[in-house]
Amino acid sequence: MSGRTTPAAPLVPDLNVLVIGGGIGGLSAAIALRRKGHRVTVIERDPTWSVYGVGIIQQSNVVRAMDQLGVLDAFLDAACGFDAVEIYIPDGSRVARIPTPTLVEGKPANVGIGRRALQKVLGDSVRALGAEIRPGVTAETLDQDETGVSVRFSDGGEARYDVVIGADGVYSQTRRMVLPEAESPEFTGQSVWRYNFPRPEGLDALHVYNGPTGVGLVPMSAETMYMYATTPEPGNPRYPVEGLAATMRAKLGQTAPAIRALAEAITEDAEVVYRPLEGMMVHGPWHAGRVVLLGDAVHATTPHLGQGAGMAIEDAIVLAEELSAHADPEAAFEAYRARRYDRCRYIVEASLAICHGQIGKGPPVDNHKATAEMFAVVSQPI
Numbered sequence: 001m002s003g004r005t006t007p008a009a010p011l012v013p014d015l016n017v018l019v020i021g022g023g024i025g026g027l028s029a030a031i032a033l034r035r036k037g038h039r040v041t042v043i044e045r046d047p048t049w050s051v052y053g054v055g056i057i058q059q060s061n062v063v064r065a066m067d068q069l070g071v072l073d074a075f076l077d078a079a080c081g082f083d084a085v086e087i088y089i090p091d092g093s094r095v096a097r098i099p100t101p102t103l104v105e106g107k108p109a110n111v112g113i114g115r116r117a118l119q120k121v122l123g124d125s126v127r128a129l130g131a132e133i134r135p136g137v138t139a140e141t142l143d144q145d146e147t148g149v150s151v152r153f154s155d156g157g158e159a160r161y162d163v164v165i166g167a168d169g170v171y172s173q174t175r176r177m178v179l180p181e182a183e184s185p186e187f188t189g190q191s192v193w194r195y196n197f198p199r200p201e202g203l204d205a206l207h208v209y210n211g212p213t214g215v216g217l218v219p220m221s222a223e224t225m226y227m228y229a230t231t232p233e234p235g236n237p238r239y240p241v242e243g244l245a246a247t248m249r250a251k252l253g254q255t256a257p258a259i260r261a262l263a264e265a266i267t268e269d270a271e272v273v274y275r276p277l278e279g280m281m282v283h284g285p286w287h288a289g290r291v292v293l294l295g296d297a298v299h300a301t302t303p304h305l306g307q308g309a310g311m312a313i314e315d316a317i318v319l320a321e322e323l324s325a326h327a328d329p330e331a332a333f334e335a336y337r338a339r340r341y342d343r344c345r346y347i348v349e350a351s352l353a354i355c356h357g358q359i360g361k362g363p364p365v366d367n368h369k370a371t372a373e374m375f376a377v378v379s380q381p382i
Contacts (some may be wrong), residue, residue: 014038015162015323018151020139020174022049025295025312026167027122031069032320034129041161042126043153045168047136049123051115052273054194055220057206057306058118059110061378064103065313071125072104078117080219081108082205087368090211092256096368097205101379110206112218112225139164142177144289163329164291165319167312170278172297178288185278185300188355191233192303193248194273195266199225206306210367213251214304214358215259227262228303229255232359236276244272277302277355281348287333294319299344304354305374307347314382315340339382346377 015038019026022044030040058066058079066075087096100109126133138154142164149164166174170185199219209215214230231251239247245266252263266272282298295312302308319336326332354370356362 015329016160017041017323018043018139018149018159018161018164020164020166021168021172021295021297022046022123022133022135023051023167023169023295023312024118024122024309025316026165027119027126028065028069028313028316029165029167029294029319030126030131030133031071031122031129032316033323034126034131035070036320036324038320038323040126040131041159042131042133043137043139044133044135045138049119049133049135051119052194053114053116053271054196054273055112055114055218055224055226056118056309057110057112057216057218059306059310059378060101060103060375061307061382062310062313063107063109063111065310065317065382067104067107068317069125069313071121072107074121074125075113075118076107076111078121079111079113080199080221081111082219083109084205085110085371086205086207087371088207088209088256090209090254090256092209092258098368098372098375100375103379112206112220114220114224138173142174142291144291149290162290163323166291166293166297167295167316168297170280170296170300172293174291175282175293175297178291179282179285179293182282182284182298183280185280187236188277188279188302188352189232189234189359189361190230190302190355191236191274191276193229193231193251194226195248195271196220196224196226197262197265199223208367208371209256209259211255212358213255214354215252215255217262227259230277230302230304230355230358233276239274241269244269244274248272248274279348279352279355281345286337287330290329292319292329292333292336299348301344301348302351302355304351305347305370307351307374307378310378311340311344311347314343318382343377343380343382347374350374 294315322332
C-alpha cells in the first residue's frame with residue numbers, strides 16, 4: 001500500500017476541500033482525502049513553512065496510520081524504529097522495560113523522527129498526490145451556507161469549497177471563528193524543553209525518567225537522539241533565547257546522574273526548544289455547518305504519553321473515511337467525532353494526570369502502568 005499514489009474513487013461525489021494548517025494533522029488530512037479522490041488545497045500561515053529542528057515520538061498506532069496513509073516506506077526510511085520503552089526512577093535505576101505491540105507485521109512498533117523529516121515525508125506525498133500547498137496564506141473570512149463555504153484569503157483571493165477543515169493547532173483561529181464558545185487552551189503549570197544529541201551506543205528504546213523533572217531520551221536516527229524534559233514552571237515564565245542552554249542545564253540539575261552528565265553538552269542557545277504545555281478538550285461539537293476541526297484544535301494534549309501527533313493523524317484518516325461514506329458533510333462530521341471523542345479524551349486526561357502528578361497538583365502516576373494502558377488503548381482499531 002505504501003507505494004500507491006493514484007487516488008481511489010470516492011463513495012460519494014468528490015469534494016473540494018480546504019485544509020487550514022500545514023502541520024502534521026493538516027498534511028495527513030490532505031493525503032487521506034486525496035487517497036479517497038477528493039480535491040484538496042492546504043493553506044499554512046507561516047510563509048517559510050518551518051518546524052522545530054528537534055524530534056517527535058511516533059508510536060505503534062502511528063506506524064499503522066502511516067501504512068493506512070500509504071507513506072509507510074518513506075516514513076520509516078526517515079525514522080529510527082524501536083520496540084520498547086524503558087522506565088527509570090530519579091536515581092537512575094531502571095525499573096521496567098515495556099515491550100510495545102507491533103501493529104504492522106515486520107515493521108517497528110515505534111519510531112523517533114525529526115520533525116523536519118516528517119514534514120518532508122508528508123509534504124512530498126501531498127504534492128505527489130496532486131494537492132496544492134500555499135504557505136503564507138490565512139483564511140480571513142468563512143461565509144457558509146447549505147451548499148458550501150466561501151473563503152476570503154489574506155492574499156486577496158477568494159474561493160468556494162464544499163468543506164473546510166481547521167487543522168491549525170491549539171491556538172486555532174478556525175475554532176475561534178466557528179466555535180467561539182468552545183473551550184480554550186489552559187496552561188498546565190509545566191513546560192517542556194528539547195535538545196538534540198549524538199545517539200549513544202545501546203540506546204535501542206525510549207528511555208523515560210520519572211521525577212519532578214521528567215526526562216525522555218528518544219532515538220531519532222542511527223546517529224542522533226533528542227532529549228525532552230518537563231519542568232514545573234509556576235506563573236508560566238518566558239525565557240530569553242540568550243542563556244537558554246544554561247537555563248536548561250540548570251533545570252536538569254536534580255535529575256539522574258546519566259542525565260546530568262548528558263546535560264553538560266547543552267551549549268547552543270538557539271538549539272534549545274522551550275514550550276509551555278497547554279491542554280484542552282472540546283466537549284461539545286467539533287464542527288459548525290461545513291467547517292470541522294481536528295487535532296490540537298479540539299484536543300490538545302501534553303506530551304507525557306507521546307500521542308498528540310498520533311491523535312491528529314488518526315483524526316485525519318477517520319475524517320476522510322466518513323466524508324467519503326456520507327453524502328451529507330454534517331452527518332460525516334458527527335460520525336467522525338463519535339469515533340474519535342472517547343479515544344482523544346482518554347489521551348488528554350491520562351497525559352494531564354501524569355503532568356499534574358509530576359508537579360504536585362494531583363496524585364503521582366505510575367508511568368509503567370500508564371504507558372502499558374495507553375498502548376493497549378491505541379492498539380485498538382480507529
